[in-house]
Amino acid sequence: MSQRTPAGLRRRSLLRYTGAAGTAIILTGGLAACGGPASTGSANGSDSSTIEAGISYALSTGFDPMTASGATPVAANTHVFEGLADLDPATLVARPALATALPTRVDDTTYRTTLRAGATFHDGSPVTSEDVVFSFERILNPKNASLMAQFLPFLDTVKAVDASTVEFKLKYAFDLFPSRVTVAKIVPRKLVEADPKGFDAKPVGSGPYRLVSATKEDKIVFEAYDKYNGRNKAKVKKMTWRLISDPAARVSALESGRVQAIEDVPYIDAERLSEKTAVDSVQSFGQLFMMFNTQQKPFDDKRVRQALHYALNVPKIIDTAMMGNGSAAQGYLQTTHPDFHKASTVYTYDPAKAKKLLAEAGANNLSLELLTTDVGWVKDVAPLIKESLDAVGVKTTLNINQSAAQYAKVDQGRFQVLVAPGDPSVFGNDVDLLMRWFYDGTWPTKRFRWDGTAADKKVRGLLDQAARSSDEAERKRLWGEAADVIADEAPLYPILHRKLPTAWNDKALPGFGPLPTTGMSFLNVGRS
Incomplete structure (x- = not known):
């Protein structure tokens, strides 16, 4: 059964919320409340042989599964x-x-x-x-x-x-x-x-749906593959994913019946949506992380990296900008993960410690450009991050742009600090995989530029030791040791782990449910 009351989505004063997170939130909430045109399809929205969904994230990479990461x-x-x-x-x-x-x-x-x-x-x-x-x-x-x-x-x-x-x-x-x-x-x-x-x-696979077309910033169209003979046979003839980056437009599309499900529900709209649709918020590994260019001073000094983490008022960020839909990082993994390990360094909100570390590192008058992506919830969080950094004397300039543009700067080394979302659990949920995504390969080599440092070698060595061990307890110990090094060094480290809010018409989509990973799945989901 679907959950009508969204978990973690508690009522807040609109004045309090918008006062902290900025006028962009007022516009989002106001436009969403206006709704859209009445549905001209069936009582459950559109053609019963078609699933239509509202997708939050842009089509930022191609589809080749060897390299696709968006x-x-x-x-x-x-x-x-x-x-x-x-x-x-x-x-x-x-x-x-x-x-x-x-x-x-x-x-x-x-x-x-x-x-x-x-x-x-x-x-x-x-x-x-x-x-x-x-x-x-x-x-x-x-x-x-x-x-x-x-x-x-x-x-x-x-x-x-x-x-x-x-x-x-x-x-x-x-x-x-x-x-x-x-x-x-x-x-x-x-x-x-x-x-x-x-x-x-335009990829060709063996799955239950074949991709018909994909238009950037518009839609992805799928059709059922009739010769598929696996466990996930398509239950509708056609599926269209509308690429709707604007949060208010996604909400309007659901309310009007244009789509039957949306991901990344704006927190401010979730409680109202739950009165007429199913809404649920699921804890995930998905994180908001802070990443540094460790080859650029003063971010080559771990005390500066630690200071910026201690400066963040994460409880306020989660409670105000995310309306409770997240948990402050206590380790690399979320606390609900079966292999959760509480890190030896936990970044609580401690502005005094942040100032002390900055002073010890000789970075008292630090100014920085903070890159963030333009995903709706990240834009909501960004002003509070700036507020926290400014409060400890770090003069912060926000640079909010599309993910592709920001990572182009990152990959060229033209950045100081990036705050962005990440969720490799779409590829797998074991600790080795979740840690190797960020700390082995592209990220330490081309992004936070940590490759070859003593700490980098130690982390990779511990992961390799764990991979070769046939003793489960020993693997967990080694993973925990690697996680402690990462927490202490913080070249890239989670600020929080997010709950993922999804809304859907449960009368129109039998079998659909929210996921503990970024994205939506319509495998074995039909229409009524």
């Missing part, structure tokens, strides 16, 4: 592609997809798996073991700069035993391997090799 293309890919195993969208537990079962252990470093009979790609060609080998090898090829490669450091070779059997050889024993194969989506070798750029723009 929230929207990654969510779309869960409907278009399959891995040998995929994550259950609600529980984040690995389950067989293209394979008949999770990979079976032959010996400590050898696994085999068998493909589902009759599986085909959207062009009608069969999915073969050669396609599986190709899909993994292109990830492992350094020339392809795949974001997934950092999750497979243990993988040595992949071999097609026959048309439907694949064998994996590992460099060392890695107990998490059967679930880790979820990071690799299987692609058709023939089509990818013929036109890699075309494939990135």
